Amino acid sequence: MVDVMMRQIxxxxxxxxxxxxxxxxxxxxxxxxxxxxxxxVQSKGPLRVDLYVDGNRKAKYIHSLVALxxxxxxxxxxxxxxxxxxxxxxxxxxxxxxxxxxxxxTSAEQVRNQRKVAKMTLDMAAITEERDAxxxxxxxxxxxxxxxxxxx
Numbered sequence: 001m002v003d004v005m006m007r008q009i010x011x012x013x014x015x016x017x018x019x020x021x022x023x024x025x026x027x028x029x030x031x032x033x034x035x036x037x038x039x040x041v042q043s044k045g046p047l048r049v050d051l052y053v054d055g056n057r058k059a060k061y062i063h064s065l066v067a068l069x070x071x072x073x074x075x076x077x078x079x080x081x082x083x084x085x086x087x088x089x090x091x092x093x094x095x096x097x098x099x100x101x102x103x104x105x106t107s108a109e110q111v112r113n114q115r116k117v118a119k120m121t122l123d124m125a126a127i128t129e130e131r132d133a134x135x136x137x138x139x140x141x142x143x144x145x146x147x148x149x150x151x152x
Contacts, residue, residue: 011068
């Protein structure tokens with residue numbers, strides 16, 4: 001069995017995240033002191049939770065909170081385009097948000113980690129040949145039907 005660790009989330013007082021991606025709130029909710037936050041998905045994206053800072057709600061990605069708590073803030077760096085150099089990456093895109101699967105990485109590293117998508121190539125010559133053969137077969141069937149029914 002894997003040990004689950006929990007760490008405070010820097011910059012978000014009263015919130016902690018576990019190494020398996022569960023987020024705990026120390027804040028009182030409906031008379032209870034502390035609760036696990038329910039993650040949600042927006043537009044088929046990664047899981048998020050709502051955190052409240054100074055009374056303002058902030059929707060945060062769970063993998064970002066895991067990286068922040070277990071690896072610290074985003075490393076400094078800017079690309080030539082002006083975009084930030086490092087962002088969150090999951091080694092296994094179908095995997096959990098645990099520290100062993102989440103890391104800060106550059107866009108070049110993320111490209112190497114992308115899912116391999118099978119490319120489908122079409123052989124247009126073969127498709128055209130098959131279409132023409134089917135059209136000829138259909139024409140022959142029409143002639144045969146016309147002959148059988150006595151039509152010109």
